Amino acid sequence: xSKALLYDATLCIGCKQCEAGCxxxxxxxxxxxxxAEDVTSDHKFTTVMTRSDKFFRRLCMHCQDPACxxxxxxxxxxKTANGPVVYEENRCMGCRYCMVACPxxxxxxxxxxxxxxxxxxxxxxxxxxxxxxxxxxxACPTGATKFGERDELIKEAQLRLHDNxxxxxxxxxxxxxxxxxxxxxxxxxxxxxxxLSPAKLPKDPLPIYTYRVLSRIPDxxxxxxxxxxxxxxxxxxxxxxxxxxxxEKSKKDGGTR
Amino acid sequence: MKFKFTFWKLVFAVIMVAGIYATAVRFAQGLxxxxxxxxxxxxxxxxxxxxxxxxxxxxxxxxxxxxxHILNIKRWHSIVRxxxxxxxxxxxxxxxxxxxxxxxxxxxxxxLIMRNPHSVMFEVAYCVMxxxxxxxxxxxxxxxxxxxxxxxxKIIKAVLIPLVIxxxxxxxxxxxxxxxxxxxxxxxxxxxxxxPLLPVFFYISAIAVGLAxxxxxxxxxxxxxxxxxxxxILRELGRVLYIVLWVYTILRxxxxxxxxxxxxxxxxxxxxxxxxxxxxxxxxxxxxxxxxRKLRNSPGGLYLIAVMVVLGFITNRLNVSITGMxxxxxxxxxxxxxxxxxxxxxxxxxxxxxxxxxxxLPIFPDEKEHDAAAEEPKAVPVTAAVMTNAGD
Numbered sequence: 001x002s003k004a005l006l007y008d009a010t011l012c013i014g015c016k017q018c019e020a021g022c023x024x025x026x027x028x029x030x031x032x033x034x035x036a037e038d039v040t041s042d043h044k045f046t047t048v049m050t051r052s053d054k055f056f057r058r059l060c061m062h063c064q065d066p067a068c069x070x071x072x073x074x075x076x077x078x079k080t081a082n083g084p085v086v087y088e089e090n091r092c093m094g095c096r097y098c099m100v101a102c103p104x105x106x107x108x109x110x111x112x113x114x115x116x117x118x119x120x121x122x123x124x125x126x127x128x129x130x131x132x133x134x135x136x137x138x139a140c141p142t143g144a145t146k147f148g149e150r151d152e153l154i155k156e157a158q159l160r161l162h163d164n165x166x167x168x169x170x171x172x173x174x175x176x177x178x179x180x181x182x183x184x185x186x187x188x189x190x191x192x193x194x195x196l197s198p199a200k201l202p203k204d205p206l207p208i209y210t211y212r213v214l215s216r217i218p219d220x221x222x223x224x225x226x227x228x229x230x231x232x233x234x235x236x237x238x239x240x241x242x243x244x245x246x247x248e249k250s251k252k253d254g255g256t257r
Numbered sequence: 258m259k260f261k262f263t264f265w266k267l268v269f270a271v272i273m274v275a276g277i278y279a280t281a282v283r284f285a286q287g288l289x290x291x292x293x294x295x296x297x298x299x300x301x302x303x304x305x306x307x308x309x310x311x312x313x314x315x316x317x318x319x320x321x322x323x324x325x326h327i328l329n330i331k332r333w334h335s336i337v338r339x340x341x342x343x344x345x346x347x348x349x350x351x352x353x354x355x356x357x358x359x360x361x362x363x364x365x366x367x368x369l370i371m372r373n374p375h376s377v378m379f380e381v382a383y384c385v386m387x388x389x390x391x392x393x394x395x396x397x398x399x400x401x402x403x404x405x406x407x408x409x410x411k412i413i414k415a416v417l418i419p420l421v422i423x424x425x426x427x428x429x430x431x432x433x434x435x436x437x438x439x440x441x442x443x444x445x446x447x448x449x450x451x452x453p454l455l456p457v458f459f460y461i462s463a464i465a466v467g468l469a470x471x472x473x474x475x476x477x478x479x480x481x482x483x484x485x486x487x488x489x490i491l492r493e494l495g496r497v498l499y500i501v502l503w504v505y506t507i508l509r510x511x512x513x514x515x516x517x518x519x520x521x522x523x524x525x526x527x528x529x530x531x532x533x534x535x536x537x538x539x540x541x542x543x544x545x546x547x548x549x550r551k552l553r554n555s556p557g558g559l560y561l562i563a564v565m566v567v568l569g570f571i572t573n574r575l576n577v578s579i580t581g582m583x584x585x586x587x588x589x590x591x592x593x594x595x596x597x598x599x600x601x602x603x604x605x606x607x608x609x610x611x612x613x614x615x616x617x618l619p620i621f622p623d624e625k626e627h628d629a630a631a632e633e634p635k636a637v638p639v640t641a642a643v644m645t646n647a648g649d
Binding site: 041042067070075091093094097100101108109114115117200206207210220221228231232236239 | 284285286287288289290294295296297299300323326327328329358359360361362364365367368371372373374375376377378379380382418422423425426429430433434437438440441442443444445453456582
């Protein structure tokens with residue numbers, strides 16, 4: 001079964017322990033200066049955003065059918081059976097299509113490096129494979145970030161919304177958006193305030209949009225070849241007939257003379 | 258021969274010096290130091306212009322080879338070589354531009370062994386790779402003729418038709434696929450440009466630009482290489498262009514209508530102004546001008562129309578890749594001087610290589626026909642007879 005994270009913004013106290021745990025796990029620098037950064041970047045895979053007294057965590061959503069993995073020409077990104085969307089640095093040639101395609105703007109690039117790579121939350125795949133929770137979930141003191149089975153976490157989110165409807169906006173983010181994600185989010189304030197727009201995101205997985213076109217290619221190639229060959233045959237046959245007729249005519253003319 | 262220092266040579270030298278310096282900055286310090294790209298704006302003019310427009314501007318190659326070799330429009334034969342040359346140079350320069358844009362250019366060969374057939378980029382990479390090979394084969398007779406390698410020439414001529422068909426298929430696939438690239442961004446690309454028909458639009462506009470570029474380069478060649486202008490051919494190309502532009506324009510506006518965007522394009526906004534710049538340059542103005550007989554029959558009128566169409570569709574590609582993405586990226590992107598310098602260097606290299614090839618290779622038919630007439634004088638009346646009869 002596929003693992004997932006449930007983030008409940010109403011439980012988040014903005015302590016940023018998840019950020020620190022993430023940095024330690026991924027061997028990234030972390031200090032007060034970085035902690036104050038509001039956005040994810042090539043050196044910060046998760047961030048706790050603050051709007052007045054509300055907090056909201058952003059990280060890779062680990063889509064069920066990720067656009068980034070679908071667009072990567074060399075298959076440097078892929079969704080593992082466990083849930084994490086991981087990145088193989090040695091394959092990447094740096095076309096950055098993943099960054100352009102991601103509906104959440106998650107993949108970041110090491111712009112300042114001469115030989116850069118893509119950076120993003122990879123949901124601690126080694127820990128997850130060993131049955132351990134992600135570093136962020138382990139670091140969270142309040143249970144705002146919880147690790148578990150995706151199906152069970154969705155059920156739990158539904159239960160929390162059902163039990164305390166006044167605490168939450170009536171939406172579970174990540175169940176349906178872009179075909180579902182492995183990070184499930186519930187919140188007390190509108191998701192839009194923190195840059196997520198459930199209304200604007202299609203329910204279909206994004207790779208379907210390109211696959212609809214791409215899947216026609218195997219049919220198109222032989223069909224197009226046959227059509228072009230046919231047109232060539234017709235246009236040149238006409239010419240041959242004309243030439244043959246001309247020759248016959250000249251022969252006849254020669255014979256009568 | 259004494260080397261003459263002209264104005265254009267000075268311009269070329271300045272562009273090259275700036276470009277080489279910018280190249281040093283790019284490879285010594287990386288993309289961050291040499292571009293205004295960011296996590297919000299990962300693709301700039303090296304993708305939007307060098308790749309998207311580069312491939313589009315090279316579309317004359319497949320358009321003209323299809324017309325001459327498949328549709329058998331023999332009277333256009335004399336302009337096929339310069340268009341194949343343009344296409345070949347175009348694709349070579351697109352590949353060169355990719356070396357600047359890729360974060361790790363030395364891995365450009367990775368798609369050969371690391372395949373992801375679900376990726377549009379993967380498909381484009383393969384098509385461009387194969388089509389560049391096809392173009393070099395289509396171009397090879399010009400070189401082989403120059404060095405009188407008869408045997409190799411015979412082999413190429415024997416496989417020319419399958420080669421042309423393969424080239425047209427590959428071009429159809431990747432010209433449209435450059436539009437498909439953006440289909441996965443329904444939430445990011447502005448609704449003026451995001452449409453399920455993007456691949457169709459990219460394909461039809463590539464044909465229009467292919468025709469316009471052929472008119473453009475014929476006009477320039479006649480001016481700078483002192484060649485006679487093939488005006489009757491250019492007039493015919495102009496008429497085909499007129500039809501293609503109508504088809505494109507009707508489709509574009511029908512699409513806007515069906516997606517409920519027709520009202521939005523009348524509301525003033527940043528995107529709206531650039532949308533209309535594109536529509537006027539690529540569609541309205543050329544269609545209006547082409548409907549005047551005097552203009553579509555005159556060399557100057559055709560040249561003006563061709564330049565407009567080319568600029569119009571360059572605007573279209575930049576609108577899709579840059580303007581249309583700025584809204585969701587939350588900010589404007591303006592290329593750094595190094596990005597301009599490298600793009601200018603690549604364009605200038607294209608012009609210079611075209612000039613060199615035109616000078617040293619039998620690109621234009623004048624010399625070639627002389628040769629053919631000298632070698633096989635009997636062949637000429639036969640083909641002439643065929644051509645007069647082909648019309649009945």
